[in-house]
Amino acid sequence: MPLDEQAETILRGLNENFPRVETMTGAQARAATKAGRTAVADPEPVGEVRDREIPGGAGSIAVRIYSPAGNSAGPLPVVVFFHGGGFVICDLDSHDGFCRAMCNGVGAVVVSVDYRLAPESQWPAAADDAYAATCWVAQHAGEFGADPDRLLVAGDSSGGNLAAVAALMARDRQGPAVAGQLLMYPVIEPAFDTESYEEFAEDHFLTRAAMQWYWDQYLPTHREAAPAYAAPVRADDLAALPPAIVITAERDPLRYEGEKYAAALADAGVPVQLARVAGMFHGFLTIDAMTAAQTERRALWPRLRNLVAERVRTPSD
Template structure:
């Protein structure tokens, strides 16, 4: 059953979200950006700093958040590299500013939010390479950020969850950096559009199957490439990956692949925590108007801290 607060705003979300599949990537990006309403009173953190870092194809903009309070049991904060969602095409540092502020304060970690290259101008695997490069940079510069490189975490929501998961695979393949945990919020991990949730929630629940197919067409247009683990991380060798937190939304086309990822990680011996919020829709953790959003965030940040502490 859908959450009552979600049900109340769902018609407005369905009617107001652009039909991105009818647009160019640039037009969709502009339409989404035009909908952004910056919070005039953002959640306070200790400090926010913007800079660029070296990337595989030029400088990568990042926004760094220091938490408002430190957890006294930690000698130094954890360090989270975060990749925002947006179908690989849109959203940016501003669209996920509130989530990153909440993440920094809730985990006590320094958060590095990455403004990776977006499709279709920059197709697969450009975004994945940017997030991996940012992860390596964060590890190398942890001390100057006042964080602990030994407590390095990758995180992302939706398409950003894909990029975080791929960054973990790439780090293992390349022998570093060492990642302590990963947090994947309703992640895109497979290009299989025939799952139970894709069929059941194809329309009418904000994120649509048609839009998801369009996102894949923008980022990974070649069908053969979609079976590569750096595009569909669920198809990779999962053994040896860091402990993982997976959050899924019950009324989301991506719910099935998220649950499948949890099962595959567990079968591969990866310590995994899974929270399915049955009444939620895709993207709900970036909707602070919902009580469910704050509940999910609080639980996720607590569990992420626990994962780091246990490994």
């Protein structure tokens, strides 16, 4: 499906102006992307936003906690969110608009996690931070009006990888009971010869060269046998993982691997809702100005509410 006029204009601007990260160091890439970011003068209001530090395995982790406005009859669902950026770039501010929209749209507390970035902190640093943050939120949910029994992990791109890995770790380590996982055009494994890479290697914002560079920063060694906590589709067993919503974009080099993971989850008996968004490119859902992003968000929020709906307790509970 061809791009609509607005998406074509935005994609052209991204192709022309987004830095060629593969020619830079990690620090240079972060500086360049921050320099190109436009500050939002009037962000979407939510009930409350709190920045704080939480303990992690290798020091403190910064998080930003968004709470919706209005009185609630009881604890709210909680979403632990991991931003994208190839494990190298982006931060709490880059995804602030999306987290605000999710907070209001779902009616949930959203905890956005500022995990350690590569190459200064290579795998498994980000994965360990993601799991540590998930555990902390489950343990402290009551402090900010959230229900640990309705905890969802979510992320876009590399953040989708971290959400999938956090769910996998929680299962393997008898950690928090994760109610569901939202994986938006997720990074799943370092394989660059798929059909979507062949078709969209260039001219669609995220390029094959950039993705190879991101993986070089995050997992520079033993990529041929990448461990499951870096490439979750390579886990020996995907059974008993939480229900998943997987969203892919038609014109995205990562489309194939996201859909491959959705199929692998379904084959393992995990309930999966897979949606491929026609005519869209990588990263579109977090572009607040895009009409297509707003349309897809409106469809996503009720699906997330259903995914973390309060379970009906039986007398045996």
